[in-house]
Amino acid sequence: MKIFAYGIRDDEQPALKDWIAANPEVTVEFTDKLLDPETAKLAEGFDAVNVYQQLDYTRETLTALHELGINKMSLRNVGTDNIDFDAAREFDFSISNVPVYSPNAIAEHSIIQMSRVLRRTKELDAKVAKHDLRWAPTIGREMRMQTVGVIGTGNIGRVAMQILKGFGAKVIAYDLFHNDQVEAEGLYVDTLDELYAQADVISLYVPGVPANHHMINAESIAKMKDGVVIVNASRGNLMDIDDVIAGLDSGKIADFAMDVYEDEVGLFNVDWSNKEFPDPKIADLIARENVLVTPHTAFYTTKAVLEMVTQSMDASLAFINGETPKIAVKY
Numbered sequence: 001m002k003i004f005a006y007g008i009r010d011d012e013q014p015a016l017k018d019w020i021a022a023n024p025e026v027t028v029e030f031t032d033k034l035l036d037p038e039t040a041k042l043a044e045g046f047d048a049v050n051v052y053q054q055l056d057y058t059r060e061t062l063t064a065l066h067e068l069g070i071n072k073m074s075l076r077n078v079g080t081d082n083i084d085f086d087a088a089r090e091f092d093f094s095i096s097n098v099p100v101y102s103p104n105a106i107a108e109h110s111i112i113q114m115s116r117v118l119r120r121t122k123e124l125d126a127k128v129a130k131h132d133l134r135w136a137p138t139i140g141r142e143m144r145m146q147t148v149g150v151i152g153t154g155n156i157g158r159v160a161m162q163i164l165k166g167f168g169a170k171v172i173a174y175d176l177f178h179n180d181q182v183e184a185e186g187l188y189v190d191t192l193d194e195l196y197a198q199a200d201v202i203s204l205y206v207p208g209v210p211a212n213h214h215m216i217n218a219e220s221i222a223k224m225k226d227g228v229v230i231v232n233a234s235r236g237n238l239m240d241i242d243d244v245i246a247g248l249d250s251g252k253i254a255d256f257a258m259d260v261y262e263d264e265v266g267l268f269n270v271d272w273s274n275k276e277f278p279d280p281k282i283a284d285l286i287a288r289e290n291v292l293v294t295p296h297t298a299f300y301t302t303k304a305v306l307e308m309v310t311q312s313m314d315a316s317l318a319f320i321n322g323e324t325p326k327i328a329v330k331y
């Protein structure tokens, strides 16, 4: 049983080495290189590949694996939109992903950012760094005084709601499909418009599917309270960022925390420290005192990385043993 893992980062190595030690019957080799038609050759003689990359899994790449007799591919992440499924179907690929690795990682990050904007930590930290230790005018707001509107009560939204309750915030929620527990607690409002009208703070936990594209736009922002706080750690395409910037300019949106950005591929997870951003909008957002930008790091915790490596390697092994892991992608 032989698994070849691509794109292994330094922070993934401890989890991978633990998995190898726990599965001595399996031969595992790995590289930090991404999987492409050229590097596919490294997997020659292996039974399955294990991968994580933004780079597309193209027909050429899948053909290269197919020619080596490999048709088992386990992703260490959720997203499968960069796979050529027509080619995968043609070559009868078994594919798995890791849909749930640690909802707490993203939920915690979103609420940490929410509490940071409410306590104006960006301004306060900048003042302290300049040795200005005065309080005013950097006064904060308390979580328990906020009505927080949670849009999407799936895996991550529900953990965020638990954390918010610990803070004593008044939580209201909206979802197209009601969760029994949230329903029993009577937290749902019937329409998004009701949530927009009542919430002091709005946090998004819905997928970036086409139906949700730019759901936060000039029209929806107009329905929100004046001075609303918005948090988006879900998907960049949920927001029309130009409309959000206009809302920040007018003061309609008091504060904004974003971990995702519609044009983040090629921008996030790159060191721009000695270069100009290719996108002036991100520079503008980062420069604002009332905007917190993190580069899609909500998921990035030791626990999440451990789950992504372990679950995907278990799935690779299951495929080799002729089993269908629970996390197999149905396509």
Ligand SMILES: NC(=O)c1ccc[n+]([C@@H]2O[C@H](COP(=O)([O-])OP(=O)(O)OC[C@H]3O[C@@H](n4cnc5c(N)ncnc54)[C@H](O)[C@@H]3O)[C@@H](O)[C@H]2O)c1
Binding pocket: 103, 106, 151, 152, 153, 154, 155, 156, 157, 174, 175, 176, 177, 204, 205, 206, 207, 208, 211, 212, 233, 234, 235, 259, 260, 296, 297, 298, 299, 300
């Ligand atoms: N920033 C990060 O690092 C990171 C990491 C993982 C996931 N995410 C994102 O977090 C979001 C939530 O993920 P999850 O695992 O909780 O998903 P999930 O599938 O468990 O829950 C999503 C919920 O949204 C609801 N929903 C969908 N469209 C809706 C709409 N228009 N209005 C109201 N509700 C709607 C669904 O019914 C579902 O209950 C996703 O966008 C995901 O891509 C971000």
